[in-house]
Amino acid sequence: MLLEREKELAVLDEAVAHARSGTGVLVLVEGGAGAGTTALLNRLADRATAAGALVLRSTGTPGERAVSFGVLRQLVLPLVAERDLLAPPLAAAPPIAVGTDHPGPDGECGAAGRADMLHWLHILFAGLSAERTVVLAVDDLAWVDDASLEALAHLAARLDGLRLLLAVVRKDGRGARSPLVGAITAAATHRVRARALSRRATAELVARHLGPGCPDGFGRTCHDVTGGRPKDLRALCDRARLRRLGAPHWHTQRLRALGESLRRERLLALLRREPVLDAFLKATAVLADRATDDLVARLAGLSRPQCDQAREILTQAWPPAEGQGEAARTRAACAVVLQAMGDEESSARHREASAVLDACGAGPEEVAMPLLHVDRLGDPWEIHQLRAAAAAARRRGAPETAVRYLSRALVDVPAASHVRAELLYELGVTELDLKSPVAGSHFVQAARLMPRLRRRAEVVSSTPMDIARSDPEVAALVRETAAGLGTPREADRQGRYLAMRLEARARYAGLEDPVLVTSAAHRLHELAEQHHGASAAERELRTVLVFTAAMGGRTDHNAVSRTARQVLEEEPAHSALSGLALELLPPVLYCTDSPHIAASWLDAAHLHAAQEGSSATLSRIEAARGLIRLARGEVGAARERGGRALALGEATANGDRLYPALLLGLVALELDDGELAGRVLDPAEPPTDLRLFALHGALNGMLAEARGDLPVALAHYLDCGRVLERAGWVNPAFAHWQVRAALVQHRMGRTAQALAVARTHHRHALGWGAPTALSRALRLLGVVTDGAPGVELLRQAVDTVETEGSRLELAHALTELGRRLQQESIPEGDRLLRRGRRLAAELMNAPADTGHCTTTRPARALAAGLTPAETRVAERAARGLSNREIAEELETSLRAVERHLTSSYRKFSVTGREQLAEALGMDETR
Numbered sequence: 001m002l003l004e005r006e007k008e009l010a011v012l013d014e015a016v017a018h019a020r021s022g023t024g025v026l027v028l029v030e031g032g033a034g035a036g037t038t039a040l041l042n043r044l045a046d047r048a049t050a051a052g053a054l055v056l057r058s059t060g061t062p063g064e065r066a067v068s069f070g071v072l073r074q075l076v077l078p079l080v081a082e083r084d085l086l087a088p089p090l091a092a093a094p095p096i097a098v099g100t101d102h103p104g105p106d107g108e109c110g111a112a113g114r115a116d117m118l119h120w121l122h123i124l125f126a127g128l129s130a131e132r133t134v135v136l137a138v139d140d141l142a143w144v145d146d147a148s149l150e151a152l153a154h155l156a157a158r159l160d161g162l163r164l165l166l167a168v169v170r171k172d173g174r175g176a177r178s179p180l181v182g183a184i185t186a187a188a189t190h191r192v193r194a195r196a197l198s199r200r201a202t203a204e205l206v207a208r209h210l211g212p213g214c215p216d217g218f219g220r221t222c223h224d225v226t227g228g229r230p231k232d233l234r235a236l237c238d239r240a241r242l243r244r245l246g247a248p249h250w251h252t253q254r255l256r257a258l259g260e261s262l263r264r265e266r267l268l269a270l271l272r273r274e275p276v277l278d279a280f281l282k283a284t285a286v287l288a289d290r291a292t293d294d295l296v297a298r299l300a301g302l303s304r305p306q307c308d309q310a311r312e313i314l315t316q317a318w319p320p321a322e323g324q325g326e327a328a329r330t331r332a333a334c335a336v337v338l339q340a341m342g343d344e345e346s347s348a349r350h351r352e353a354s355a356v357l358d359a360c361g362a363g364p365e366e367v368a369m370p371l372l373h374v375d376r377l378g379d380p381w382e383i384h385q386l387r388a389a390a391a392a393a394r395r396r397g398a399p400e401t402a403v404r405y406l407s408r409a410l411v412d413v414p415a416a417s418h419v420r421a422e423l424l425y426e427l428g429v430t431e432l433d434l435k436s437p438v439a440g441s442h443f444v445q446a447a448r449l450m451p452r453l454r455r456r457a458e459v460v461s462s463t464p465m466d467i468a469r470s471d472p473e474v475a476a477l478v479r480e481t482a483a484g485l486g487t488p489r490e491a492d493r494q495g496r497y498l499a500m501r502l503e504a505r506a507r508y509a510g511l512e513d514p515v516l517v518t519s520a521a522h523r524l525h526e527l528a529e530q531h532h533g534a535s536a537a538e539r540e541l542r543t544v545l546v547f548t549a550a551m552g553g554r555t556d557h558n559a560v561s562r563t564a565r566q567v568l569e570e571e572p573a574h575s576a577l578s579g580l581a582l583e584l585l586p587p588v589l590y591c592t593d594s595p596h597i598a599a600s601w602l603d604a605a606h607l608h609a610a611q612e613g614s615s616a617t618l619s620r621i622e623a624a625r626g627l628i629r630l631a632r633g634e635v636g637a638a639r640e641r642g643g644r645a646l647a648l649g650e651a652t653a654n655g656d657r658l659y660p661a662l663l664l665g666l667v668a669l670e671l672d673d674g675e676l677a678g679r680v681l682d683p684a685e686p687p688t689d690l691r692l693f694a695l696h697g698a699l700n701g702m703l704a705e706a707r708g709d710l711p712v713a714l715a716h717y718l719d720c721g722r723v724l725e726r727a728g729w730v731n732p733a734f735a736h737w738q739v740r741a742a743l744v745q746h747r748m749g750r751t752a753q754a755l756a757v758a759r760t761h762h763r764h765a766l767g768w769g770a771p772t773a774l775s776r777a778l779r780l781l782g783v784v785t786d787g788a789p790g791v792e793l794l795r796q797a798v799d800t801v802e803t804e805g806s807r808l809e810l811a812h813a814l815t816e817l818g819r820r821l822q823q824e825s826i827p828e829g830d831r832l833l834r835r836g837r838r839l840a841a842e843l844m845n846a847p848a849d850t851g852h853c854t855t856t857r858p859a860r861a862l863a864a865g866l867t868p869a870e871t872r873v874a875e876r877a878a879r880g881l882s883n884r885e886i887a888e889e890l891e892t893s894l895r896a897v898e899r900h901l902t903s904s905y906r907k908f909s910v911t912g913r914e915q916l917a918e919a920l921g922m923d924e925t926r
Helices: 006-020 037-050 070-082 087-091 111-131 146-156 179-186 199-210 216-226 230-242 252-273 275-290 293-300 304-317 326-340 343-359 364-373 380-395 399-411 418-433 439-449 453-461 465-470 472-485 493-509 514-529 536-552 557-570 573-577 581-591 595-612 615-632 635-650 658-671 674-681 690-706 710-727 736-747 751-768 771-784 787-802 807-823 828-845 859-864 868-878 883-890 894-908 913-920
Strands: 025-031 054-059 134-139 164-171 190-194
Touching: 006 025, 006 037, 006 164, 006 190, 025 037, 037 054, 037 134, 037 164, 037 190, 054 070, 070 111, 070 134, 070 146, 111 134, 111 146, 111 164, 146 164, 146 179, 164 179, 199 216, 199 230, 216 230, 216 252, 230 252, 252 275, 252 326, 275 293, 275 304, 275 326, 275 343, 275 364, 293 304, 293 343, 304 326, 343 364, 343 380, 364 380, 364 399, 380 399, 380 418, 399 418, 418 439, 439 453, 439 465, 439 472, 453 472, 453 493, 465 472, 465 493, 472 493, 493 514, 493 536, 514 536, 514 557, 514 710, 536 557, 536 581, 557 581, 557 595, 573 581, 573 595, 573 615, 581 595, 581 615, 595 615, 615 635, 615 658, 635 658, 635 828, 658 674, 658 690, 658 736, 674 690, 690 710, 690 736, 710 736, 736 751, 736 771, 751 771, 771 787, 771 807, 787 807, 787 894, 807 828, 859 868, 859 913, 868 883, 868 894, 868 913, 883 894, 894 913
Parallel strands: 025 164, 025 190, 054 134, 134 164
Antiparallel strands: none
């Protein structure tokens, strides 16, 4: 029983009745693949047979499409058994009608023979229909050979007056462009269309096959995966019954998977029948996102009309699943095709696709993409395309894709090939963009494969600094390559360049090596004597050396400051996006009390970073700006910038917290801020950077002090000191552990130990010479020294930092001196204590975006390098105030005012107060 076919069956019954009455009939049965066209044709044949008609059947097949008169033979040959009964018409039959060899070259009938055949065909069926009704049932016109189509079209035009019913099936999307098929269908007197079943009919059919009580969800799934096509639905039910998916359990999810499998099988069967569709889909699948009409046609070897025909066949024979659009249907079909292709065929087609794309002028990545699916690369051209694609991917900011191209190329390159060395190097460079931990090992592998020492030196010298420092294998390779290269001749400019880059990496990797730390100052002196111009390699090396010398703290701070200034003057600000200067020079300027040197450079670097949109670099620049503010003593502004830097750093992919943490940790130590210290220490990750390790030790000791656990605090400080001293880092500007250890020992009553630590710290500060560090050392000695000697030391601390250095250290020194004088009942103590506290409050509350807490310094003062204190004194002197009036207004000493004025005269190159106003530009506003 056919479901939901009542109207169609009525049309078929009407057609049989008309044929019996002597009216020639042509019935056209249409529908999509699997919709039941064959079932309707069979039902028509059954009803005609029951009515006494002679039914002759034939079916076109793809394999016999090229066999001339193949379908016509199927119709006529059954009559051979009735030769005696039908002798007259058969006696006149041409050889083709009875299955004998037909004349003509190459087995083809000539024009005269074809005309005789068509005429005989009409006479044959006219004679047969004179005795009884004749039904000719032809299934699927799309696969009928051209000769048979011509015969059927000839017969369709001559049905009038015959008791002949010609029934043909035309599947949607097949043969629509054939003129003969068009002529046959145009002559149709009755048309029926096989349509998909409704959900209700689907559920009824499922119940017949799988048992009663089919749930709505199960029936709906059957309809969704088959589209209601009876043929597919019956096949699905048969398989579901074999797997016992129906009653009583009704496994809906397993049924859906089974339906998808059946749908894939149906597509593969369709591809075997449709060579044009097979070629079209394979080309589309291989080209993937690059599958334009022209490229698909070229790769598949098809014409544009053939491609259109393939799309139509796919639409009609493999329609989209429920809720699936045309594009999704095509992608699903391509996935099935790719999965069905063998490795050899897949590789061949992908190679062809790459060649076609290259010939059509596609970009490097488009050409290389198909090569990722080739089983084995052997052609150097293919390796070249993958390398070019990787370079293009890096340029557009897609390092992950570049790594994929290079990794694929490496699979089939011989182990000892120089090409492999270059590929490994390119892969390592690309992996650096991803912060991949294996980048260093690829650099090492690449260098080991380089056949020439100079090329190996080029590769190793281009290794990023952080890899050379963090990867011991890379550091060892740097040292080995530097030793192999030796000291190039003076005339060998490239060799000297490579040697300096290698030395810079070796020294950066050995920042914690006391031998390298100790030799840094001497090496700086050598470079100063042999200065050959500001090459990038020399700037890189001098940057590392100046930082190492600063951390060592064994040379005069002025020499280190001069070198840092020279490096910054030669270093382009845009290098902050990738160079060492941003990392290493701000700490140098912080500990040399020369923060003004970097102000304009950092502003320019910030502009470049903002244009690039690099949050990581902006975070570092904000941290560096905060460190410069902290060097001036502007602790509030430093804290604010540290917060900004931390927020920017945490917004980056790798959550960079190092530089903001270093700044905020120093601020926490200056202010004894436990809350800020906890923020720096959280999350509690083991610090790998020595600076961060020292800072963590000092902060943990500070928190232990706040809890009243002095022994634990002292242990933290001393552990920190041992590690730093073992590395040779004894600069007093960063020896917070030493200051705090002495104060804790003093509180614990260990006066002798406290004095010993304080004197060591003071000795280091004298050798370094920076005002802030020296004032801090004097203040520490003053605190742990009783009586008048201690007071004198505190006075020296104030004098040392009164005119230059950190204003915050001046506030600390004033506060400590005032407190000691109060204890000695000296009236001056109240004033000094108030001044120190007021200055500290001003510095704490100073906004981050002003040059000073109260006023903005004039541009000319900034350009001349005046400190904030010098600017305040110079402005008041230019207005006509005497030295004493300035000292009283600023609550500073007369000696400090004199020092500031002398320094201002020198920086402006003037000789007295009369020229100060003009130098500051104040006379223009009067």
